[in-house]
Amino acid sequence: MEKTIKSFLSVANYHLIEQQLNKLLNAYTTTKDKNVLQAVKGLVENEIFNAIDPSEEQTKLIEPLYTITERQQGDSFLQNLKPYVIPFYQISTAELKKLFRKEKKLKLPNLEDLDFQHICYLNWDDTQTHRKYIVIEDEGNLKALKGTMSTKVIKGVCSICNHHGDVSLFTTKTKGQTAETFTKYSNYICINGEQCNHNISDHAKLIEFFTRISE
Template structure:
């Protein structure tokens, strides 16, 4: 009815909110509290698509107001699966073009289910680098940087979950006017060692897009 419009991070956000609502039904007896959480859940999820070209799919998300049983919640999330959009399919040649300076560039598994990707990320054990591909402003872009493991858990700046993290540092392509030939700027932050887990956790793309823009621009 609505086509595929739910991106991976949006589905993760919806699932988190729906699970919270389900726990509220299971643990809270006050009907007013339940109704407040239910209405808040429906509002927050609808707001995800407030700027959608097709408008907010209110009929779909108004189903939240009638969820009560464990089966209701499970069926609703299964329903949303059919509306998930896919990460743009990229080819080996596209990846090689994005990272053309890397002569021994490792190619990630391109047969994975793209519905579960917010970004495509993979590491090179030989060089200790992370490569990242993302559709920014309608264009497929790539950035690369050094991955320095911390050997401990911490909060990833992309997904904001506690996972095994590494310091990711990338050299920015931007250069101030009249800067010297030796000038360079490094952009860095801590993120998940495992990109697959990071994609499962992501509920917002703001930090990701800001970081990519800082590296590229």
Template structure:
């Protein structure tokens, strides 16, 4: 049995490609076109794991053979044991990440399924603050900032899906050279609902770039 090797965002890509393959089977009558769609789905899934072993490939490749919703559900369920959990984090570790915030409101960690987490986020309505925690190469990093609800839907910079957004603004630790007494604000539009964002995210590059711009 393989060790877990699939991260949440990769699992979301697999789900997307599996749905595309199944939709193709249902709607495409031309065998050559269908074969192309199925090959594309399989290729995109395998590209996520360039160092995959033969055993890993044997689990992933059936994405091109799905013919029913039952097949799809079974395929995804068989992959679930191989999901890499977001590293377990304690309340103490969270408080240490945001030690300047003496009245830090924490999420209920016991209610989170860390298999489906690419990043941890929560909001504190009382202080109008949003908090983001990410595992950067085995080390937890945290950023906090103000959030302003937009009350409308648009594309989230993290998951690139059309969701209800908030403007998240954090203060960069790097001061502008022209005015060292001032601080640079870094902002972007992110999903109000971090759970939905984690269900949608298929690439962590934008999130990592944003966190780096705040912390560097």
């Protein structure tokens, strides 16, 4: 498949399509009832089009999904679709230092190892201080957040991706309305930031989470 149109899928859109593909493939492995399979296809199509609202040309790129019945076909489809994914902002270490300029000993992530077409937000951990750093992109603007991760891991729902898995308490604090006061926010989030990113299928919910605990 040649790329003849502009990239139009957010990373979250791509994850949504992958999740819906898995739903379809799971249906084929659990039933042979044509009515059930047709119903699942309808649900999958509605989920995708309600989230993306593609143009006619973009629809032609997505439509092969509904004929896939095997994992190998699905993997090939996703690979062909990836060039149309808008990557996360190609941030530099200098920009990260500027975002966290108050951090005296900022531990930086290895940006060269990241696939920016796979992440909805940038995150990394400083295991010595138990700090987690998060950077999101909101309408072309980079926003940064830092907090501490509890060492206690439980099974629960992540406040960022809304998926169930291994989570830990992430605590942040912002300046209060009066001088020298702070407001703390504690939320359970995935301990595995890479998996959390992969789970996100709605970028708006990520923005809502960030806004709620940082403003």
